[in-house]
Structure formats: structure tokens, C-alpha cells
Amino acid sequence: MDALEVMMHKERTYPLFQPIFVAGKHEVVGYEVLPRLRIEEHEYDLTDFFYDSLVPEEYRLEIDRYIRKQALEIQKTRAHMWLFYNINPSLYDGSPGDRLISELAEESTEMILSISLSDETVKWYTLRHFVQFLQNSQIRVAMKETKNAKITMMDIVQVKPDIIKIDIGDVERENVNVHRELLHTFSIAAGKIGASLLFQNIKGFQQLSDAWRQGALYLQGDYLALPHPTMIDNNQEKLVKNFRSFLNYEREKKRASLQFSRFLSERMKKLISGRVVHMDSDTLAQYVGRSLQDICFRVYICDGEGFQLSGNAVKHQSDQWEIYEENRRQNWSWRPFFLENIVQMHVDGGGILSELYMDLHRHEQIRTYSYPAGDGRYIFVDIPFSYLYERDFLG
Template sequence: MNIDPLDIISNMNHLLPFYEPFFSAEDLQIVGYEVMGKFREEHTDGDLDSFFMDQQIPEEYRLEAYAHLINRALDHFIQAQQAGFLAFRMDPNILIYDVEETIIKTILSKKEAGFLPSQIIFVLPEESLKGIEGSIEHTVQFIKTFGIRIAIENAESSGVRLERIAPLSPHFIRVHLSSLKSQSGTIGFDETIYALSSFARKIGATLMFDKIEMEHQLMFAWKNGGRYYQGPLLAKSSAVFEKKDKSKELLKKELSRFMSFEKKKLEALKALETMLFEDLNGLLDKYKHNHAFEELILEAAKILKDRAFRLYVCDDDGYQLSSNLLRQGDQWINQKEYLQKNWSWRPYFLENVFKMSRSKQGLLSDLYSDIETGEWIRTFSIPITNRFFLFIDLSYSFLFEEENLL
């Protein structure tokens, strides 16, 4: 429902804080709340997120409403003797506009009551940073000096724009999972989350996941390193604070199920790795001193049959020493144009080569999207000698047909 901004400003006593819990993956309890503004009077009841984020509404109106909401939420939090943190989704333009530090002064005024600025998190939508990168960077650094923490909200539909996030060095990165209502959408989303989680580790940021409505979304958050979870599956927003252990039993049950599933998957992947090594090891012994690698990939293809769709040999510097042997339908074709291409630029290439040369064992890769086919595949690599390695791209159809390989 659209509410006239003047009605909000004229009736601040009807602006109420609602609280949506954050659940911790560590102790499965509530560790904080996101504060959401709601406007309630006799004939009007609506969320105020669109009001706070609407840049067509004058900053002075929104700043006044923000300060009122924050003050009311903090008083309620202190009176209820709550522990943990409070998060507020903020339009970064308001923080820049607030040159008189109205919001910061409101927060600091609660220190005598025992509420610390470090218990506040400002959640800034990443798309709202466009065009104000320089200004918001200075504002955020100033806010941090008081101990207030920063989260950047990265909605999945907007993609990953690390160039906007990096200069702010946020404490948290929050990701919406609303698009993952269908389990089939998780594979394509993995690449985005992988980039964000890798970035978060490098800067020491914590991952938060929200909009969790279904069990597979919770599993996705857990599997991808989420520390904090939000969403109606666990708890809806409320005008009152919840018991800390609300949904603890649900989380324990679901995490136990997730771990059981992942263990089975790891066992299946290890079994595949062992099977491929055993199937190929005898063949590879023939080529330790006879470097007829074109012959080797043909012989390996006969053993592997429809499990593989591409084979090639590289040395430990990444240079390809054979053609690509590519399966097209029932035929295998040689792609000689790949000879002497260098693949050392690929993530984990040198690391995996080093591991194989030490362990003398094969390695199965994570699931990834093939550059040429766009299909989701895994690569099995196995040492021929300490310097030469056979790479086998396993087909999506094979992985799909076998249990727990995707």
C-alpha cells in the first residue's frame, strides 16, 4: 500500500519497528534482528521499506523517519534486555545527507544504557551505491570510526559488482535467495555466490543469506558458507522479540539432513575418483617413458566410453602436449589446434598439478561450467609421470545419471 509521505511525517507515533531475526549457523540461535519500519493507524497498514528507499521523497523527510525508527527500536531493545545486534536497511544517500550526524547521535545517546554502536549494522543495497561511490566511501569510513558495522546487500538479480563493494570493506555481505524457490536454479547461481564468498574471505567479511522460504534455500546458504540466515522458513518479522532458541530444533534437523546428504555425496565422488584411477592406472604405466600421447588418449577413450567427452595431456607448466580428443555423438575427433595451448591461467591448475605430483593419485574437480559447451561438468586429472598429466572432462549426462555426482 502506498502511503503519503506527509502522513508518515505528520504521524510519527504510528511508525513502528518490527523485528526479523538473524539465526547463527554456529549455535543455531537468534543473534540479532533486522529492524523494519511499519506504519499503522486505523485505516492504513503498510511496510515502509519503499518509503525509506525512494529517492523521490526529500531526504529530510526520510532522515527524520529513520532517526525516529532507530530511536524507538533501540529503546525497545534496551527495555527488553536483549543481546546481539540490530540491523537497519539504509539508503546510503541518507547517510551522506546526514551532515549533522542525527542518526549517529541517536545511536551514541544509548551508550549510557549499555547499548554499544558495535551492535548496529547498516545494510546498504549495492545497487544504491551507483554514482555515489566516492562520497559513500568517505561516509562509511567515518561511520566505522564509531564502531558501527556495515553490510552490503547484493541482490542476486543485480550480479556481482565487486568494484563497488571492495572500497567499503564491509563487515558483512548479504545475499537474497528469493530467486531460488526452484531447486533447478541453484547451479547457475553457484558462480555468483562463489565469487562473493571468495571475495568475502579475502576481506574478512561474513556472508548473510535472507529471503529463505524453503529447505533447499537454507541448504544452499549453509553449503555456501553462510553464517547468518533470515527468512520466513525460520521466523517472520514481528513487533516483539522472539525466544533465542526459536527454530533451533528445525535448524538442527535440517543441518543434520544436509550433512548426511553431503557426506553421501563426498563418498560418491571419492568412489568415482578411485574407480577412474583404477580403470586408467594400468594404461598409464605404458606411457611413463613412451610419450605417444595421441595414442594414449585414444586408448583411454576406449576405456572410459560415454563417461568422458574430452581428453588431453598437459605438462606441469600447463602446455598441452596432445590434441583434444572430443566425442561428437558416437565418434571421437582430434582437434590438433589445441596443441601447445597453455592452461596454467585456469584457477587451481598449478595447485592441482602440484598435489598430483606429490600424491601420485587422481583428482576430481568441483562442478563448473565448461567454457566451450556451457554444460556443467567435472574434470578428472591423473598423473602419467611427475611432469605429464591426463585430463578427462566428464560429461553432464554421465554425472546426471549417477547418484550424488552433481
């Protein structure tokens, strides 16, 4: 929209409020302020207006302040609620930032400032001093990821925000499984620096489920509540119902995994006994593979330091097993949880079933069952997704 047209209709700009829910209590904890302009029957989203470098800064600051004052006035009716307010940090360098801090101090309100990159601010690390300035003024800061400005682990470490806002809508637009792994990485990184995760743009049941599984403290999106001119408080029952469904599903998954792990353990005990001590590692891998060929497609043997002692015993479509040499002497200790699992198997004497993960060779999700051979060697049995998919709660 033309900047002059926005300025001419300044009195028709206003905020909408989209509720943000806190996962622990299943209730609204605050609202994101969304800038709008209405001309006749048309409502316009003004978000891009504030990030358009062709629009004079004084125009953008004037409209931003006008909408913010309206939001703060409405917020007085719900004084215990937070406001998540989006700002273009490039507009608040120097004296505009000082005025913003003074205004918020006078209001004595809980406002969380959400920042994201723009054409004027293209690198996150350039904002770390601005973020520290806000935090030193007792204002919490949220880092907002956008489609064109992703957040990396280094960005999080350098900026150290209080909240990380992730657009979970990207899960539907990109490789779903890879994106979920990235979400998990964000969850770990946030925990390391003491930040909370806010998953926004939740538009359906599956996206809410993904957010819940990744440890989101805050949840937002049209699936939970639409933006509204007033601060509505609803959908607590919907959230509780969905979370109960997630819990039931996860409980069944855990139960199925434990039962499957016990089943594999019993079969491995019958296979191993004392007969494998005199087998070389290639023979052992092929022996286990042929004995479990109804379940697995690949078997290999490692020592306690993570070095692969055997080649990969791989099943062909004809049910013939062949040894492939490419990973012999490969060390797998760099894998997450690998050494932890080795130690656990050594201490407990039992097997471990992994979660689903992406196999680099097959480009599909698999699970691995690992089991101690009892002579310092460890057996790794790779199970294809086709087998897991046919069994409830394993795939």
C-alpha cells in the first residue's frame, strides 16, 4: 500500500489482538499486536509497511507509535496480560529507542518486543547490543523467524533472546521430517540459554502436535484463536482436549516401543547365548541378519569405542545377505547418544531401541536396535520403515 495513503488514513489504523496460550496452564497469557488499516470495506495488513525501506522512517515511526498507544490503552482492561509487539529494530536505533523505553516505563505494562530482520538489518549479530539494551531496561525480547530470515544456532547464542518465535507453518511447505529435526534442535538450543519457544502460525491439529512435542511453552495460531479487535479469552477447552489426545498417543507409542524392545531382546538372547564368541564380526553380522531377516535390512558390529568391526551385512530382495566394506573401521562415537547407549548396554546387559531417525543411505526413517554380544562387541540391527509402519505406534 502507498505510504502517503497510509498517512492520510492514520486515524483508521488500529491493532488486532491474537491470543498466545501458555502450554502448562492451557490458558491465554498474552496477545500479539497485529497492525491493520481499514478503508471502506477493505482491511489491510500493515506489517510490511514498517519494513519497507522506501517509506520514510518518520512515517513508519508515527504509525507504529499511533497503533502501539491504542494497544496499550486497550491492554489496561486486561492489565495482567502481556503484549507481544513487533518492531523493526532499525527504526529504534538511538533516540527513537530511548523514547520507546521511556514510553513503556511510563505505562508500567508487560510488553515483549518481537524483532526480526529486514533489508535494513540483514544479520542477527548486529542486533545483539540493541537486544542487550532492551533487556537491561527490563524489557523482554523475542527473536522472530520469518520466511526470508531464518534463525540459526549461532544467531541464538549471539543474540540471547528471552523468547524464540518459530513459524511452524513452514513444516507444511518444506521437508516435514527434516524440519521437525530442526525444531528439535531449536528446542535444545533454547533450553541451553534459558529461552522459551513460541510456536506461531499453528493452523491445524498436526502442527499443534509438533509444537507440543518440541517443548513449546507458548502457542499461537488461527487453529487456537483468530485475531480480534478486543482481547478475547477462549479455546481453553480445545487446547486441553488436544493435549489429552497427544498424551494418550505418546503413551501408546511408549508402550508399543517397550513391548517391541522386549520382543527383540528375547529373540536376540536365543540367538546369542555362547555361540557367537568364536564368530568373527562379519560372520556374526550375517548370522544375526539371516536370523532376523523378517525384521531388519542391515546389521553391523561395533566395539565399545564406537569403531565398526564388521562390514555392513545387507539384505537383498532375494533374501540373500552380502557384506559391504565401505563402513568398516568407521567410528560412530560422534553420533548423539551413541556412547551413552554403549555404556548403558554394558552396565544393564540389555538392548536399546532407538527413536525414528533419517538413514543417510536409504533416505527414509528407520529405527535401530542395539544389543551387547557379551564379548565387548555390540550388534546394531537396522529396521526399515516399511516394517515399522505396519505395526501400530512404531512408525
